[in-house]
Amino acid sequence: MRLLSFRTAGGPSFGAIFERGIVDLGARCGGAYADLHALLASGDLERVAADANDAPRDYALGDVTFLPPVARPEKIFCIGVNYLNRNEEYRDASDAPKYPSIFMRTPGSLVGHRHPIVRPPESPELDYEGEIVIVIGRGGRRIARADAHAHIAGLTCMNEGTVRDWVRHGKFNVTQGKNFAASGAVGPWIVTADEFAGYDDVRVTTRVNGEVRQDDTTASLAFPFDYLISYISTFAELAPGDVIATGTPTGAGARFDPPRYLVPGDEVEVEVAGVGTLVNTVVDERISAGDEM
Secondary structure (H helix, E strand, C coil): EEEEEEEEECCEEHHHHCCEEEEEHHHHHCCCCCCCCHHHHHCCCHHHHHHHHCCCCCCHHHHHHEECCCCCCCCCEECCCCCCHHHHHHHCCCCCCCEEEEEEECCHHHHHCCCEEEEEECCCCCCCCEEEEEECCCCCCCCHHHHHHEEEEEEEEEEEEHHHHHCCCCCCCCCCCCCCCEEEEEEEEEHHHHCCCCCCCCCEEEECCCCEEEEEEEHHHHHCCCHHHHHHHHHCCCCCCCCECCCCCCCCCCHHCCCCCCCCCEEEEEEECEEEEEEEEEECCCCCCCCCC
């Protein structure tokens, strides 16, 4: 099942997508759940989704404005250099990592499907990173790898937009370049875990203005989904709605010679097999006359 968060003239809501259109679960549940995040946390998703199977559509896809599927997750974990050939891309002769590289993003750094992603005035080096995203459905601490997949609510897509020169400001962190407002995107919806036979060979493809820039599958991951969930839950308690962006393949703009950073008007598509395609267009941030640079 495809689950989305959206906005109409009546305000924000969430729903399920069928061939006939969107069933507004928020309205049909009578306000019992504030948002999709609350529904995931309740443990009632399977029952609510089953009730929606025969409901008439409330909206067509074109009637709504997409929001990030989980609007304000408690935690957004991002995994760096997780595709095996990406370590080679750095050309530093380093060994493959023993543990995953992890950093955090804030909800405000990500927009939804079809919203513009914003290039800040502080840098011309806005880059794309297409990623497969795990959405946690059942929380836990010290989750065994053998049990990890049972904690996945579903998958979505992310353009983990990065301001490259700002990730080099600090010696040991990349936080600054990963958290400019509206510099990345997530969506367009979550496809629930029951739609996937497994996660060992899920393809992610990134296109810029129709040109394929990244293309690989989870068969290339250094740290697969079950390992990431187990490892992260060792030090952090995972909660329903938490997000794990699982890394990006080779082919980001910074790795071209010369680099091919995003400019206003560029359209970025991140497609995950079995999920769909996240689409966003790049704009420059508008700075009012009173803003200080």
